[in-house]
Amino acid sequence: MVVSEFHQAITIIYHEQEMEVISMKKILGIDCSPTVAKTVSGLLGENDHIQYENFHDEMVLNDYDMIILWMGQRQSNVVEQICKLRYACNFQNIPIILVHGEQQDVSSQPYVIAGATEVLSLVNPSPACKHIIKGYLVPSREPLAEEIEYLNPFIKNTCHVLKTMASLDVTFKKVYFSNTIRIFGDISGIMGLSGNAEGTLVVTFYWDLAKMIIARMMGTEEDSIDAELIHDGVSEIINMISGSTKKEFVGTPYHFEISLPSVVVGPGHQIGYLQHTSVAVLIFQVGNQSFALHVCIKPKAKMP
Amino acid sequence: MKVIVADDSRLVRGLIERAAVSMGFEVVHATNGREALDLLEANVQDVNLMILDWNMPVLNGIDVIKSMRGDDRFPKIPVLMVSTEAEDGRIQAVISAGAQGYLTKPFTADQLIDAIHSVLEKK
Numbered sequence: 001m002v003v004s005e006f007h008q009a010i011t012i013i014y015h016e017q018e019m020e021v022i023s024m025k026k027i028l029g030i031d032c033s034p035t036v037a038k039t040v041s042g043l044l045g046e047n048d049h050i051q052y053e054n055f056h057d058e059m060v061l062n063d064y065d066m067i068i069l070w071m072g073q074r075q076s077n078v079v080e081q082i083c084k085l086r087y088a089c090n091f092q093n094i095p096i097i098l099v100h101g102e103q104q105d106v107s108s109q110p111y112v113i114a115g116a117t118e119v120l121s122l123v124n125p126s127p128a129c130k131h132i133i134k135g136y137l138v139p140s141r142e143p144l145a146e147e148i149e150y151l152n153p154f155i156k157n158t159c160h161v162l163k164t165m166a167s168l169d170v171t172f173k174k175v176y177f178s179n180t181i182r183i184f185g186d187i188s189g190i191m192g193l194s195g196n197a198e199g200t201l202v203v204t205f206y207w208d209l210a211k212m213i214i215a216r217m218m219g220t221e222e223d224s225i226d227a228e229l230i231h232d233g234v235s236e237i238i239n240m241i242s243g244s245t246k247k248e249f250v251g252t253p254y255h256f257e258i259s260l261p262s263v264v265v266g267p268g269h270q271i272g273y274l275q276h277t278s279v280a281v282l283i284f285q286v287g288n289q290s291f292a293l294h295v296c297i298k299p300k301a302k303m304p
Numbered sequence: 305m306k307v308i309v310a311d312d313s314r315l316v317r318g319l320i321e322r323a324a325v326s327m328g329f330e331v332v333h334a335t336n337g338r339e340a341l342d343l344l345e346a347n348v349q350d351v352n353l354m355i356l357d358w359n360m361p362v363l364n365g366i367d368v369i370k371s372m373r374g375d376d377r378f379p380k381i382p383v384l385m386v387s388t389e390a391e392d393g394r395i396q397a398v399i400s401a402g403a404q405g406y407l408t409k410p411f412t413a414d415q416l417i418d419a420i421h422s423v424l425e426k427k
Binding site for chain 1: 314315316319359361389391412
């Protein structure tokens with residue numbers, strides 16, 4: 001194949017992929033009036049599949065690629081809506097775009113802390129607005145073979161720890177790569193990694209699931225589990241996941257040393273990761289609830 | 305029978321206590337290695353077993369074992385190390401330091417009880 005034909009082939013593939021990416025996306029508009037829906041449709045284009053619904057507490061968001069929420073209420077109510085939507089995302093990286101009809105800038109901070117990805121005005125939306133929204137519809141990259149190789153032991157041992165300690169059947173659901181340092185969950189157990197490979201491991205739960213797991217580990221009722229015990233249990237879970245996985249990396253560039261774990265509590269907390277290193281977010285399911293393991297690991301040097 | 309359980313995790317101490325009590329032990333808790341040694345010194349006549357975590361603040365489990373084995377007052381008290389460290393070299397280091405048994409976390413209650421029996425038999 002000559003160079004020009006090669007470029008033409010690549011261009012066709014690129015266009016086909018772009019068409020597919022855009023046409024396959026499922027978007028949910030929440031609390032959008034017909035006027036707002038028309039503006040949103042104009043931004044997204046005719047190929048997108050947009051459904052509209054009014055907000056309610058039992059929303060199921062697993063299948064959506066983007067949520068567009070109209071800021072139709074006062075700040076505290078919208079923040080509460082975003083928290084509930086983020087919870088319903090089950091740790092998936094579904095962008096939540098908050099749109100409003102104010103001419104002037106709206107402070108995005110309370111909404112972003114609650115779980116919104118972006119806050120945009122729909123008043124005379126600029127071409128950049130369209131590109132911003134389209135940008136969030138670009139899918140995360142798939143893990144490379146080398147990444148699968150180092151992620152598999154973490155997946156296996158996470159399931160093993162909860163099976164052994166809490167008699168729970170845990171299912172691995174999916175992995176994606178994240179650039180954000182904000183974690184939407186109530187409690188995280190954190191383990192710093194050092195040695196041949198360095199980085200951070202973080203396990204994150206919503207409070208109810210953490211409480212249920214710790215109660216099962218202790219063989220007692222959930223009512224008897226206090227906050228200190230939940231902190232302690234989450235700390236021990238990341239300790240066990242790290243320790244049991246560490247063994248499997250002996251003799252590889254991914255072998256690491258562990259230290260004492262720590263715990264962070266509060267929705268929207270932030271974790272510092274190594275610069276220029278991918279953070280793999282592994283999502284696990286227990287019954288109808290989810291939790292996440294964030295794996296950020298970087299070998300210092302290749303093994304000889 | 306009395307056992308000192310040293311682990312900075314209240315949850316793990318609780319798990320070990322439940323198994324030890326079912327075997328007829330009275331359990332004394334320590335949250336780090338220093339506390340474990342102090343409790344051992346205060347209860348030296350009564351203690352039949354030490355169960356230690358490896359990674360603890362203040363003083364780690366392996367340093368507790370070394371302190372015990374270097375002290376004439378308690379050389380014969382058996383030690384079970386319970387830790388997430390699962391590499392063969394690490395386990396061997398603990399046994400060489402003077403522990404009678406090693407149990408890797410995560411563990412089931414039955415595995416813990418078996419490990420305690422095994423350590424007591426080696427005494």
